[in-house]
Amino acid sequence: MNNLRQQFIAFSVSAGVLRFGEFTTKAGRQSPYFFNAGLFHEGATLAQLAQFYAQTLLDSGVEFDMLFGPAYKGITLASATAVALAGKGRNTSFAFNRKEAKDHGEGGTIVGAKLRGKVVIIDDVISAGTSVRESVDMIRAAGAEPCAVLIALDRMERSGKDGALSASSAVQEVGREFNIPVISIGNLEDLFGYLSGPGADPELAKHTDAVAAYRARYGVESA
Template structure:
């Protein structure tokens, strides 16, 4: 793990956003860990999270003109990342969508800057890929180009029921389907490395075996 990724995993654990135990995922799997970006819910924590998003995007080398945050979590993440980028000397416009079109005022479903140029989609995770698909459609419909997806955590696991698991992960499927890179601040390998590292809380080390077994069963 590079230092930024290590810091992000440790930060997520310290804020109770990344938790270990027994959790049921949206796919119905019993997971030994759970990541809930909705728990980054105070000003100081959001500001720190945005620094991770901004630095990861800059470090990726992806050329971009603006940010797009899909409703609902992506709205906060895109706007906070734009603020963090401005603090790093990169003033970047951003936009987000409404779930329902507004029929008065400016109308429409897009709020913020006009979608144009190369657009980075910012969200928390990719599960079924629905949010990415809708975002790509909106961006292309506006004549702009989706150039990357930036997420907090890549679970790096195959989709589908046991016995019929997909050969690729949701993130890999997005890359293949839309031809754009998916950039993550951290991933399952980083999480496992954190548990395996000397700096991990001894209480968390007991979850290492469960995470390892889960990765073996579902990981790419």
């Protein structure tokens, strides 16, 4: 793990956003951990999260012109990341979508800057990839180019349901389908390293075996 990734996992745990125990995922799996970016609901934690998004995007080397946040969580994430990028000397426009088209005023479904050039889609995680696909369609319909997806945590697990599991993760499938990179601030390997590495909190380290078993059952080799 590089230092930024280590800091992100530690930050998510301390903020109560990354939790360990027994949780049921959207896919119906019993997971030993749960990540809920919606719990970054205070100014200080949101500001710090945006710093991680901004620095990860800059470090990626991806060339981009603007940000796009799919409704609903992506709205706050894209907005906050634009502020963080400005603080790092990169003034970047952003836009987001409404779930329902507005039939008065400026109308339409897109709010913010006009979609143009190379656009980075910003969201919290990719589960089924639905919001990314919808975002790609909107961006292309406006004549712009989706150039990357930036997420907080890549769970690095096979998509589908038990009995019909894919060999790939939703993140991998999205990357291949649209031929764009999916960049994550942290992933399951970083999380596992945080639990099992030297100096790990003993209370958290006791979840290592459960996470390892989950990874063995559902994990993919690489993001």
